[in-house]
Amino acid sequence: MYVAVKGGERAIENAHALLASVRRGDPSVPELGLDQISEQLALAVDRVMSEGSLYDRELAALAIKQARGDLIEAIFLVRAYRTTLPRFGASVPMDTAAMDIRRRISATFKDLPGGQVLGPTFDYTHRLLDHGLAGPSPSPLVGEGWCSDGAIAPPSPIPTQEARPLPSPQGGGQKEAFPRVTDLLANDDLIEPSPISEIPAADLTREPMSFPAGRDLRLQNLARGDEGFLLALGYSTQRGYGRAHPFAGEIRFGEVEIEMFAEDAGFAVPLGRVAVTECQSINQFKGSATQPPRFTRGYGLAFGQSERKAMAMALVDRALRAKELGEDIKAPAQDEEFVLSHSDNVQATGFVEHLKLPHYVDFQSELGLVRRLREAFAAPPMPSPSGGGRTKGDMAEAAE
Amino acid sequence: MNAPAYNFAYLDEQTKRMIRRAILKAIAIPGYQVPFASREMPMPYGWGTGGVQVTAAILGPDDILKVIDQGSDDTTNAVSIRKFFVKTAGVRTTTSTADATVIQTRHRIPEMALRERQTLVFQVPIPEPLRFLEPRETETRRMHALEEYGLMHVKLYEDISRHGEIATSYAYPVRVDGRYVMDPSPTPKFDNPKMNHCPALQLFGAGREKRIYAIPPYTKVKSLDFEDHPFEPYRFNGTCALCGATDSYLDEVITDDRGSRMFVCSDTDHCETRRSSPSRSSGRAGVGSVPRDGRACDPHPIPTSLHQRPHSTLPEDREG
Numbered sequence: 001m002y003v004a005v006k007g008g009e010r011a012i013e014n015a016h017a018l019l020a021s022v023r024r025g026d027p028s029v030p031e032l033g034l035d036q037i038s039e040q041l042a043l044a045v046d047r048v049m050s051e052g053s054l055y056d057r058e059l060a061a062l063a064i065k066q067a068r069g070d071l072i073e074a075i076f077l078v079r080a081y082r083t084t085l086p087r088f089g090a091s092v093p094m095d096t097a098a099m100d101i102r103r104r105i106s107a108t109f110k111d112l113p114g115g116q117v118l119g120p121t122f123d124y125t126h127r128l129l130d131h132g133l134a135g136p137s138p139s140p141l142v143g144e145g146w147c148s149d150g151a152i153a154p155p156s157p158i159p160t161q162e163a164r165p166l167p168s169p170q171g172g173g174q175k176e177a178f179p180r181v182t183d184l185l186a187n188d189d190l191i192e193p194s195p196i197s198e199i200p201a202a203d204l205t206r207e208p209m210s211f212p213a214g215r216d217l218r219l220q221n222l223a224r225g226d227e228g229f230l231l232a233l234g235y236s237t238q239r240g241y242g243r244a245h246p247f248a249g250e251i252r253f254g255e256v257e258i259e260m261f262a263e264d265a266g267f268a269v270p271l272g273r274v275a276v277t278e279c280q281s282i283n284q285f286k287g288s289a290t291q292p293p294r295f296t297r298g299y300g301l302a303f304g305q306s307e308r309k310a311m312a313m314a315l316v317d318r319a320l321r322a323k324e325l326g327e328d329i330k331a332p333a334q335d336e337e338f339v340l341s342h343s344d345n346v347q348a349t350g351f352v353e354h355l356k357l358p359h360y361v362d363f364q365s366e367l368g369l370v371r372r373l374r375e376a377f378a379a380p381p382m383p384s385p386s387g388g389g390r391t392k393g394d395m396a397e398a399a400e
Numbered sequence: 401m402n403a404p405a406y407n408f409a410y411l412d413e414q415t416k417r418m419i420r421r422a423i424l425k426a427i428a429i430p431g432y433q434v435p436f437a438s439r440e441m442p443m444p445y446g447w448g449t450g451g452v453q454v455t456a457a458i459l460g461p462d463d464i465l466k467v468i469d470q471g472s473d474d475t476t477n478a479v480s481i482r483k484f485f486v487k488t489a490g491v492r493t494t495t496s497t498a499d500a501t502v503i504q505t506r507h508r509i510p511e512m513a514l515r516e517r518q519t520l521v522f523q524v525p526i527p528e529p530l531r532f533l534e535p536r537e538t539e540t541r542r543m544h545a546l547e548e549y550g551l552m553h554v555k556l557y558e559d560i561s562r563h564g565e566i567a568t569s570y571a572y573p574v575r576v577d578g579r580y581v582m583d584p585s586p587t588p589k590f591d592n593p594k595m596n597h598c599p600a601l602q603l604f605g606a607g608r609e610k611r612i613y614a615i616p617p618y619t620k621v622k623s624l625d626f627e628d629h630p631f632e633p634y635r636f637n638g639t640c641a642l643c644g645a646t647d648s649y650l651d652e653v654i655t656d657d658r659g660s661r662m663f664v665c666s667d668t669d670h671c672e673t674r675r676s677s678p679s680r681s682s683g684r685a686g687v688g689s690v691p692r693d694g695r696a697c698d699p700h701p702i703p704t705s706l707h708q709r710p711h712s713t714l715p716e717d718r719e720g
Contacts, residue, residue, distance in 0.1 A: 008479040079440040084406065208435040208610040211538045337536055347608045350445030351525070357447065357477050360651050361470045361507045361666055365569035365588040367652065368636050373563055 023068050037061040046275075046304025047071055051345065052078030053205075053224050055274050055303055072226075076346045083205065090200060091260045092268050096278045096301075097180050099254040103305070106181045107248040108282060114178035119253065120305070181250040182280045182297060191282060191295040211337050218320055218340060219313075223301060225343030227309045233333040234315030242319045242331030246298065249282035253305050277302050279310035283318050288326050296325060409456040409489040415439055419457035419612070423603060426614035431576025432544070433527050438610040448481055449607030451504045451523035458519060458603070459485065459502060464492045466500035471508035471649065471666035478506070495669050507570075509591040511648050511670040514600035516617060522585040524606035527613060529573040529583040549581050552624065560629055569634060575622045576615055590633045590649045595621040638663040643674040 024031065038045055038061040048060040052075045060078060067073035103119025106112055185191040201216040209217055222230060237244055255275050259268040279300040287293035298318025300310035319333040332338055342348060407413065415437075422436035441449040459465065465485055469478035473495040481504060482493050494500050497510040504521040514520060530540045533551050543549070552573060559567045566572075572589035576582045584592060585604060595602060595615055602615040615621060625631035639646050641662040648670055650663040665671035 008474045008476045009483070012476055012479060076440075076444065080442045083440040084410075084412065086412070205439075206437050208437050210435065337538065341537070346440065347445045350447060350449075351608055352446075353444060354446030354525070357506075358470050358475050359507070359586075361588055361649070362570040362586050364636070364650070364652055364666075365590070365634060368634055369567060369569040372565075373567070376564055 023066070032065055034058055034061040034065065037064050043305060044069075044071060044074075046302070046306050047227060047309070048074045048078055049303040050306050050309060051075045051224055051226065052082065054078050054082040072345050072349050076349070079346055087206075089260060091258045091271065094256045094258055094274075094276075096252065096256055096276070097178070097183065099178065099252055099256045099276075099278075100273075101178050101252060102254040102275075104178055104250065104252040104254070105248075106250045108181060108250075112181060112184065121307075178252070180252075180280065182282065185249075185282070185295065189292075189294060192285075192297060194297075209340065211340075212323070213336060213340060215317075215321070215324075218336065219299060219301075219317060221340045221343055222313045222316055225313070226345035226348065227306070227312065229343050229345070229348075230312035230316050231308060233319070233339060234312035236331065237315050237319045237333045242322065242329075242334040244298070244315070244318050245284035246315055246318065247282040248311065249280045249297075251277065251279045251307055251310065253277040253307070275304050277304065277306050277310040279307070279314040281311075281314040281318055285325060291325075296321070406488055408461070409459045409485065409491075410442070411439065411453065411456045416457045419453055422612045423454065423457065423614065426603070426612050427601070427616050429580075430615055430619050431574075431580030431582040431613060433606075433611040433613045435610055436612050438607045441607065443480065443484070445608035446525060447477060448504070448506060448523040450605030450609075450612070451506070451521050451607075452481060452484070452605075453607055454521045454603050454605035454612060455485065455502060455504050456489075458521075459489055459491060461489075461491065463501045464494050464499055466494050466497065466503045466669075467505075468503065468508060468510070468667075468669075469506040470651070471510070471670075472668040474668065496673075497667075497669050507586050507588075508649070508666060509587055509594045511665070511667045512673075513594075514598055516599045518600040520598075520600050520602045522587075522602065522604045524583070524585045524604045524611070525608075526571075527583055527604065527606040527609050527611040529571075529581050544580060547579070549575075552581060556624060556626070560626070565632075566625070566629065572631075573624050575624060577619050577621075581624070582613060582615075582621075588634070588649060589623065589631075590635050592621070592623045592631070593633055597621075636663065640665045640671060643671045645671070645674060 038057045041061075041064065044064055045057055045060045048063055048071055049055050049057065052060065052063070054060070056078075059081065060074065063074035063077040064071065066077060101114070101117055101119075103121060104114065104117045106116065182191055182194070186193055195215070197216070202214060202220070204217055204220055209221065213221070236242070238246070253275070255273045257273050258271045260271050261268045277300075279298075281298035281300075283296045283298060285291070285294060285296040296318065298314035298316075298321070300313030300315075300317065302309040302313065316333055316339060319331070320336055320339060322329050322334040323336070327334070329335060409416075411419070419436055422434045426432065426434045438450065438453060441452055443449060443452065455465070465482065467473065467478045467482040467485075469475040469481075472478065473482075485491055486493060497503065497512040497514075500518065502519050502521060503510065503514075504523065506523040509520065528537070528540050530543055530549075530552060533555055534540050534543065543551070556566050556568075559565065568589065570588045571583055571586040572592055574582050574584055574592060574595065584595060597618050597620065598615070599617050601617055604611075604613045604615075606612070623631040623633075635647075636650050636652070638650055640648060640650060642664050645665055648665045648667060651666045652661055652663055654661050665674075
């Protein structure tokens with residue numbers, strides 16, 4: 001005899017107890033510490049901070065541990081925490097030109113003030129599994145910056161502080177030694193100026209997004225957007241779907257000071273430092289009736305060392321400027337509504353995975369409909385206006 | 401949920417105020433989708449975050465909450481949401497439709513007719529009824545503004561010409577107060593007539609899509625149809641194997657692998673109430689029965705004083 005579906009509450013409790021147990025795994029294996037995750041899975045932490053839009057290494061590490069390494073789940077945990085935090089205000093715009101550089105490369109100039117600083121990177125490594133890492137590894141040699149003249153910066157004793165740049169040959173101070181490539185080009189008006197806005201930047205976590213969205217909203221959306229989604233979209237622009245002829249004008253990674261203007265004090269006070277990766281792409285633009293021919297920019301920024309994300313973001317940002325620059329909108333990456341509506345992996349994963357929820361009721365009504373349509377199908381033919389008229393194709397709406 | 405102390409019903413008061421403003425606007429413009437700054441909730445998007453935010457914003461300490469999913473109080477997600485509010489708001493909960501002041505639901509409207517001072521909160525996945533005809537939000541907002549619903553009627557017409565009937569069995573579009581075409585959320589169209597002139601307030605929350613909309617009490621809600629193809633609320637012609645109801649919406653339960661199946665009420669409270677009071681077993685055990693013609697089904701007469709159109713300044717009474 002059928003027993004009405006009962007026991008949901010106990011089933012959930014049992015499932016969660018089981019989850020806690022598999023999360024821990026074999027108890028004879030030492031448990032992961034948050035410091036281990038933060039130090040040794042640092043790029044995972046960076047991604048969770050970026051897409052979770054919360055700069056807190058410890059919380060991100062906790063989220064990764066709790067999520068069993070599922071980064072989208074970890075991002076979700078961080079977001080759901082972040083949304084409960086009070087807002088004190090907005091910082092003053094941070095100055096990435098004043099960044100403490102740990103890595104800085106330009107693909108458009110062989111040499112430039114400050115030089116090329118390779119820093120910690122997977123680039124040019126051979127992707128061979130290093131079986132030496134399978135066991136405890138000896139302390140690696142640390143800290144070399146690579147400068148344009150081929151000089152190797154002296155090793156620094158602390159791994160997290162390597163790649164201190166050499167003072168520039170011109171003898172300027174360290175901070176002025178790394179002007180942004182785009183600023184150098186802007187001096188000659190060869191690239192569009194960096195837009196300056198006195199209007200406070202919009203915040204899509206406080207106001208619902210509407211279309212058309214301003215560039216501030218778009219950039220916020222992309223900064224929170226899924227790395228994989230942006231990567232694929234950026235890639236598509238390179239393969240001809242909205243080609244924008246990009247150059248990696250500059251990618252820089254390092255720490256930047258965050259300041260907030262204190263009304264009472266009358267000046268900006270430093271709040272702390274965040275590590276960010278910034279990418280400025282340089283894109284061809286042939287000019288229009290009102291604009292002289294000059295290069296345009298795409299912009300990407302992410303917390304921590306997240307180069308793939310920052311580069312993809314810059315490509316997509318530039319693609320989304322098609323309308324503003326009078327370009328034809330033909331490709332998915334140029335379609336603001338398409339990109340911005342689908343970039344958020346917390347939203348996407350929730351809606352895709354909600355298909356796991358019961359849909360008995362809807363399915364029941366669809367079942368009834370299909371049965372009735374089949375009866376009609378088996379019955380003597382009714383006049384059909386077109387040949388393949390009885391397909392169910394256009395009835396197939398997304399399950400909800 | 402054990403680390404910091406959260407506010408009553410989880411959301412901070414600023415956020416609640418923002419959501420309440422959106423709700424008030426939604427009530428003032430029945431069927432219109434009001435954008436709101438939906439928050440990340442501690443449950444995934446698509447799992448009821450819109451409904452949860454609406455419930456959190458309207459819940460008071462004296463409220464009695466009922467949560468159903470597919471008509472049942474005991475489906476996993478309903479349990480999870482109910483526990484969430486027990487934990488964060490400490491409110492009383494019930495499975496009884498009659499006792500509840502706030503009912504959050506996914507995919508069903510309770511069989512028992514709702515009354516005044518009750519609020520039904522729907523979880524909505526895709527608030528835009530025109531979405532599958534026109535994917536662009538910019539376009540659909542324009543179409544709503546211009547009351548340009550021809551596309552929807554063409555879709556329904558094409559259904560009839562191909563299938564002999566309107567091939568939409570759930571999330572069947574309605575027109576609210578003669579103005580906005582609205583998605584009733586993926587409830588089966590069997591439930592559509594219950595929305596018409598309903599004495600309870602009906603609120604719809606779409607968290608991922610960041611929209612709230614509403615049907616105020618005693619508002620005209622008409623399922624889209626044609627004069628020669630009137631709306632029909634489909635119900636499988638069967639009897640509940642547990643309580644014997646012949647007028648409730650039924651779940652089909654497969655009982656073995658040889659094609660045996662049985663039908664039971666999808667509304668578990670309705671079914672249990674009927675079973676525990678056998679004297680009321682036949683027909684309308686507190687049920688707003690659903691006439692086959694699909695017209696107004698509310699068992700209560702409509703007080704004309706309350707049925708004044710909020711849009712009385714609009715130029716003409718619209719069709720539908």
